[in-house]
Amino acid sequence: MSAQTSTPAPLREVRGPSALGGGSRRFFDLLWLMSVTEFKRVYFGTVLGYVWSLVRPLALFGVLLFVFTKVFKIGSETAEHYPVLLLTGIVMFTFFQESTTAGVTSVVAQEGVVRKTQFPRLVIPLATVVTGAFNFGLNLVVVLGFVLAFGVAPAWTWLLFPFVVAVLFVFTSAVSMMLSVLYVRFRDVAIIWMVFAQALFYATPVLYPVEAFENETYEHLLMINPLAVIFEQARVWVLEPNAPTAVEAAGGWLGLLPAAAIFAAVLALGALTFSRQAPRIAEDL
């Protein structure tokens, strides 16, 4: 082989690092590869890896179930299937919380790679969300066992659950994207987000069903939180067809507008901040 016999590649302009770029095939190859290796590392790297990731939400479930059925009794009296509702909520929120928390530090944690290699930067925060989603999927299998064991009747609306998951995935990704680049510049983002995510947990109907307020105004207010809308709709479609839908809890379609606006704003902000900062990540690290 010599330079003379090989066909010369044409000159192409390179424009530096970006959020996407470099072809969709490489993007998805890289996203898949990073997610799978990370998943294997976290959940199969140690002997009890996956077991631990399941024990955490289950332990939380056990404690909360005891507290809210034996001590406070808010759950057991209003919701039809409170235990599975609680478990589903915990597993869904665990996905959101763990993915975003890992997302915050993701770009900085990959510093060595970012500073030395060119690749679409968006892969990094997305890979943490995909890794979280793998775990979420495994946990959902366990949830399914509980759902059937507690006598929830299968319904055709179960087919709508993937739609709920997709919306949750998109929202989680947007939040992770935004936080991951903010953290490059502002290191207190990690702490702020930890507190904020905890607050969000209480502002989402996980521990309590929406109707536990017995106050329409509070129900309407709760539905400003996009996560509350997602969780409530999952409850209606999967567990309790007779529970108030997100639309009902929000007091009509108009009541969902704030949540939709916030959802859209988070998406736009996530995409905007990330694509704006992506070319400069290596310099700011």
Next chain:
Amino acid sequence: MHPDPLTASPAAPVPAPAPAAGAPLAIQVEGLRKSFRIPTNRVDSLKERVVHPFSGRDFRDLRALRGVSFEIRQGEFFGIVGRNGSGKSTLLKLLASIYRADAGTIRIAGRLAPFIELGVGFNVDLTARENVVLNGVMMGLTPREMRRRQDAIIEFAELEEFADLKLKNYSSGMLVRLAFAVMMEADADVLLIDEVLAVGDAAFQQKCADAFHQMKAEGKTIVLVTHEMATVEDYCHRAMLIADGEIQHLGDPGEIGREYLRLNFEGGGEEERPSEGEEVRLVEAHLEGADGRPTANVEHGEEIRLRLELEVKRDLPGVDVGFLVANADGLGVFNFGIPVGEREEARELRAGQRVVVTAALDNRLAAGRYFVHCGINRAYEGGIALYVPNAIDFVVFGGPQTRGVVYPELKIDAAIEGGR
């Protein structure tokens, strides 16, 4: 006549012929500019940003590259040299798409494999195999392709036994070997290499050198950034000297090598040498020949005799006089020093007194240009009373050909035993 050590070329492998002037371009750079904003008062928490919304908005612009244009042809081995902070690493990171340029264009033909800051970017929590595949995909190969090549890469790096070990358990030498192997086997059209050739043990270095020659023969385009002039002269068809973000020279490697040494040599001279401090003044510093007269050339193996004279301007409890001998690349070769007049009960050095330091040392330095930096430290109180960079410069000539900085006095034997 002494041979001129600056033009004496080391025993170099015969370079592959440079590509013809009509060869297609591999890299084309036009009017490249890049500055970094250095915050004068860095705000790195959201809390501060909220509490003081307008502080930390002041930036100082560091202009790393000020309009750089050049072309590299396919099959060329191209060297980029420059002192620390000259902008050469920034240029490499722009070529590798790790930074984005402020202005100008970069055009590259084909796939690129970067090797920057002694690595290709590894995740230390993953095993060697996982990292190899990830890195290959980052460079634009498919996962399947990389899985096919991973054994060859690990074999090249001589890490077969450690292939499934997490990289955090690797030594730095092993990491560099793996990184180098990935870059070599990535089958890219253009390789960008930053400071690499001091990698691993002698056997691995030889392997790298062989691989370089092979790639050169295959007509790959290689861009090498280095301090090491011998490497540039050995391998490169052409080279480029960068200083203060601009191209100073572009052309023949030998010529660039001499320019680089000259730049290094003059670098200290551009600013006034601060030979006078508040407490002491450097009267003179030089090397003496065998006849006792000042000289600037010492033959390898001859004694180096150094003389330094200081004037004390203010009473002092004593000083430590230290010397650092550095080569033309700025690498410190060795240092030595001596305490002067340190005694606790009295201020030992009085204003007006003179201190003369003489030293004699074996000259085991390889041929080349050297600089002696001189520091006068205060005893007891600490701190530097006077620092004179490049107080003395001299040239060492003669001696055995060596790739190193020193050539020690050595006894070496080889015996053939057994057989007929």
